[in-house]
Amino acid sequence: MKLSAPAIQFEKVSRYFGEVKAVDAVDLEIRDGEFFSMLGPSGSGKTTCLRMIAGFDRPTSGRIILYGQDVSTLPPYERDVNTVFQDYALFPHMTVGENVAYGLMIRKVAKAEQMKRMEEMLDLVQLAGYAARKPSQLSGGQRQRVALARALINHPKVLLLDEPLGALDLKLRQQMQVELKAIQKRVGITFIFVTHDQEEALTMSDRIAVFRDGKIEQIGSPADVYERPATPFVAGFVGTSNLVSGDMAARITGDAQTFSVRPEKIHLAAPGQTVANDAYSADGVIRDVVYLGLFTRYLVELDGGGDLVVVEQNLKSTSMDVLKARGRAVRLLWNRDHISRVGG
Amino acid sequence: MLTRVSTYLYQRPRLILFLLLGPPMIYFLVVYLGSLIALLLNSFYYLEEFTGLVVREFTLETYGELFTPSNLGIFLRTAGMAAAVTVADALIAFPLAYYIAKFASPRARTWLYIAVTLPLWSSYLVRVYAWKLILAKEGIVSWFFEALRIDFALDWILSIPSIGGSSLSLSPIGMFIAFAYIWLPYMIVPIQTALERVPKSLLEASGDLGAKPAQTFRKIILPLAFPGVVAGSIFTFSLTLGDFIVPQSLGNSRYFIGQAVYAHQGTSGNIPLAAAFTMGPVVIMLAYLLIARKLGAFDAL
Numbered sequence: 001m002k003l004s005a006p007a008i009q010f011e012k013v014s015r016y017f018g019e020v021k022a023v024d025a026v027d028l029e030i031r032d033g034e035f036f037s038m039l040g041p042s043g044s045g046k047t048t049c050l051r052m053i054a055g056f057d058r059p060t061s062g063r064i065i066l067y068g069q070d071v072s073t074l075p076p077y078e079r080d081v082n083t084v085f086q087d088y089a090l091f092p093h094m095t096v097g098e099n100v101a102y103g104l105m106i107r108k109v110a111k112a113e114q115m116k117r118m119e120e121m122l123d124l125v126q127l128a129g130y131a132a133r134k135p136s137q138l139s140g141g142q143r144q145r146v147a148l149a150r151a152l153i154n155h156p157k158v159l160l161l162d163e164p165l166g167a168l169d170l171k172l173r174q175q176m177q178v179e180l181k182a183i184q185k186r187v188g189i190t191f192i193f194v195t196h197d198q199e200e201a202l203t204m205s206d207r208i209a210v211f212r213d214g215k216i217e218q219i220g221s222p223a224d225v226y227e228r229p230a231t232p233f234v235a236g237f238v239g240t241s242n243l244v245s246g247d248m249a250a251r252i253t254g255d256a257q258t259f260s261v262r263p264e265k266i267h268l269a270a271p272g273q274t275v276a277n278d279a280y281s282a283d284g285v286i287r288d289v290v291y292l293g294l295f296t297r298y299l300v301e302l303d304g305g306g307d308l309v310v311v312e313q314n315l316k317s318t319s320m321d322v323l324k325a326r327g328r329a330v331r332l333l334w335n336r337d338h339i340s341r342v343g344g
Numbered sequence: 345m346l347t348r349v350s351t352y353l354y355q356r357p358r359l360i361l362f363l364l365l366g367p368p369m370i371y372f373l374v375v376y377l378g379s380l381i382a383l384l385l386n387s388f389y390y391l392e393e394f395t396g397l398v399v400r401e402f403t404l405e406t407y408g409e410l411f412t413p414s415n416l417g418i419f420l421r422t423a424g425m426a427a428a429v430t431v432a433d434a435l436i437a438f439p440l441a442y443y444i445a446k447f448a449s450p451r452a453r454t455w456l457y458i459a460v461t462l463p464l465w466s467s468y469l470v471r472v473y474a475w476k477l478i479l480a481k482e483g484i485v486s487w488f489f490e491a492l493r494i495d496f497a498l499d500w501i502l503s504i505p506s507i508g509g510s511s512l513s514l515s516p517i518g519m520f521i522a523f524a525y526i527w528l529p530y531m532i533v534p535i536q537t538a539l540e541r542v543p544k545s546l547l548e549a550s551g552d553l554g555a556k557p558a559q560t561f562r563k564i565i566l567p568l569a570f571p572g573v574v575a576g577s578i579f580t581f582s583l584t585l586g587d588f589i590v591p592q593s594l595g596n597s598r599y600f601i602g603q604a605v606y607a608h609q610g611t612s613g614n615i616p617l618a619a620a621f622t623m624g625p626v627v628i629m630l631a632y633l634l635i636a637r638k639l640g641a642f643d644a645l
Contacts, residue, residue, distance in 0.1 A: 054548075054552055055551075056548050056551075056552075075551065076552050077555055077556055081552075083548075085545045085548070085549060086545075087543065091549075092568070093568060103554055106553060106563075107554055151553075
């Protein structure tokens with residue numbers, strides 16, 4: 001397999017706002033054609049990184065390299081990168097068609113060609129026939145698609161998406177997640193997606209960078225980040241996790257090093273059930289039960305102190321069954337491979 | 345008791361509407377529109393030359409009088425001055441408004457806003473007379489030109505026919521300077537308000553799609569600020585059209601609309617002609633607004 005040049009490289013990139021280190025010496029490499037997510041809580045530096053790639057913000061120090069070219073000091077209009085904005089930023093005085101064709105109009109592409117490509121783009125985002133409307137006549141989801149079409153019409157090398165699904169309701173968001181992924185496959189452009197929604201990042205990305213306080217905590221595939229979180233923060237931020245440390249860890253594994261285990265990896269078994277060689281176990285009592293339809297969440301208080309959250313799918317049980325489980329003694333079992341040492 | 349009143353009112357939403365809206369509506373209809381209608385009516389009466397009395401009979405004769413060469417000259421002169429003042433104010437106001445709206449820190453913005461509107465806190469007359477002194481033959485402006493030994497430039501400007509005069513304070517140029525100064529805040533504030541409503545992300549999006557700053561200005565900023573410019577120009581244009589203090593204090597002996605109205609309704613008691621003169625600016629403003637609408641000034645509202 002031929003290795004192509006990385007789409008984006010960050011070399012010790014920092015961005016300070018006064019005393020605040022929004023981005024702190026970040027090194028990063030984003031591959032050509034991948035769907036890359038920057039995940040983190042607000043204020044973690046992910047959006048600042050995106051804005052520095054777009055050129056709206058400049059690094060205080062370090063270099064940003066786009067397909068081998070140092071773009072750190074180039075203005076936005078000289079970068080082959082386009083952005084889908086969080087608030088869509090559609091031009092209110094132009095029609096949908098004029099919005100989409102804006103990039104071509106600026107580049108003085110011939111009128112006929114503009115029309116043709118604008119219609120292709122509206123087709124791609126399933127808005128054929130909407131060219132004459134004003135953005136104010138569209139729903140949130142439709143504006144989102146217009147913003148996407150407008151950003152893709154210049155065939156940028158990299159498409160930046162700044163929390164583009166944040167304003168949509170859940171159903172629409174899930175639908176757009178699938179569509180965005182499909183569109184990315186079709187156009188074959190590198191997508192960089194900023195989000196604070198871990199589920200969104202896990203669903204769509206080829207790789208995820210988890211940001212915290214201006215630094216990257218972990219970069220990896222969704223499975224990597226989810227199954228083998230590198231730090232307690234990642235374990236807690238991406239999905240929910242049981243973080244076990246100190247005495248409690250020592251009782252279970254014989255080692256006081258902190259580890260994390262996902263609630264769905266733990267099985268509820270009858271007390272005294274035999275423990276296989278490759279499993280860990282802990283005994284306790286179910287203190288709380290939350291029925292969530294598809295699955296049920298149990299809070300189990302361990303006999304030696306501390307508690308673990310366990311999630312089980314409601315394959316056979318009904319809400320009546322699970323709610324009766326409160327106060328029952330149980331043995332918890334899980335495979336030794338399913339813990340992740342998170343040093344900390 | 346109070347509860348009973350509020351319950352009574354709650355059940356009769358139309359009554360509340362009437363109580364709240366009635367007084368201002370009556371004021372608006374009677375005092376505001378009523379006086380305009382009285383004005384319109386008066387413009388269709390005429391003054392009996394011999395007796396000097398107003399004859400309350402419908403006639404277009406009074407309007408006919410507007411079309412004498414000297415009266416047409418008054419309209420053209422005033423409209424020309426209003427247009428020049430509007431263009432100058434728009435050119436001065438735009439960069440200032442843009443800076444205040446998009447670059448100044450919130451703190452600086454407050455101070456700049458106060459600075460812009462500060463002149464409006466003082467009497468209009470005082471400011472006009474201040475300009476009279478500034479522009480006078482022995483005033484600071486001519487002193488400045490002399491000190492720099494470029495008084496020939498001032499003399500050259502004053503020698504331009506129809507806008508020059510014996511000194512700045514006695515010339516249309518001086519009037520223009522005073523008008524442009526006095527109405528400037530009325531242009532800055534609406535433009536600033538329009539620009540503040542343009543989200544920064546629109547400008548970023550334009551640049552992101554390849555537009556250089558000049559293109560972003562032409563394609564995004566200007567169209568979105570245009571309603572503000574039009575709103576400001578309505579102020580500067582109509583205020584100049586109707587003013588009679590500045591032409592009286594600073595100009596030469598040639599009349600402006602405001603002075604003509606003042607003279608006809610005052611000394612000569614020709615109320616119909618004064619009313620007809622007043623309808624002039626109304627018609628000019630209507631035409632102006634129609635043209636502005638044709639140009640799409642209100643599309644983005």
